[in-house]
Amino acid sequence: MIRCPDCAAELDVDEDEVEEGEILSCPECEAEMEVTQTHPVHVNVISDDDEVEEEEEGEDDAADDDDDDEEDLDDDDDEEDEEE
Numbered sequence: 001m002i003r004c005p006d007c008a009a010e011l012d013v014d015e016d017e018v019e020e021g022e023i024l025s026c027p028e029c030e031a032e033m034e035v036t037q038t039h040p041v042h043v044n045v046i047s048d049d050d051e052v053e054e055e056e057e058g059e060d061d062a063a064d065d066d067d068d069d070e071e072d073l074d075d076d077d078d079e080e081d082e083e084e
Contacts, residue, residue, distance in 0.1 A: 005045050006031045015041045 002011040002024075009028035015038075018024070022035045024043060033043040 002041050002043065004029060004031060005033065005043065 002013050002015060002018075003009065004011060004026040007026065007029040009026055011024060011026065013024060018035050018038060018041055020035055020038050023046070024033050024035065025031070026033070032046045034046055036042050036044050
């Protein structure tokens with residue numbers, strides 16, 4: 001029997017059929033958890049903070065890429081001025 005670490009609700013999951021890395025959802029508190037071990041089954045709650053941090057990192061990377069593009073365009077303009 002697998003129980004939600006947050007609210008202790010019983011999860012309707014066959015312990016023999018879960019795989020490591022599988023994401024489960026609690027029907028009571030809607031917490032998402034990842035299976036970290038299969039025999040015996042252990043789950044860790046995936047915190048919302050982790051998901052937000054990953055999204056923010058992705059946005060920061062995209063913003064950095066945009067800055068690089070602008071610098072490249074400025075360099076191209078300088079080269080054209082020198083050729084004239």
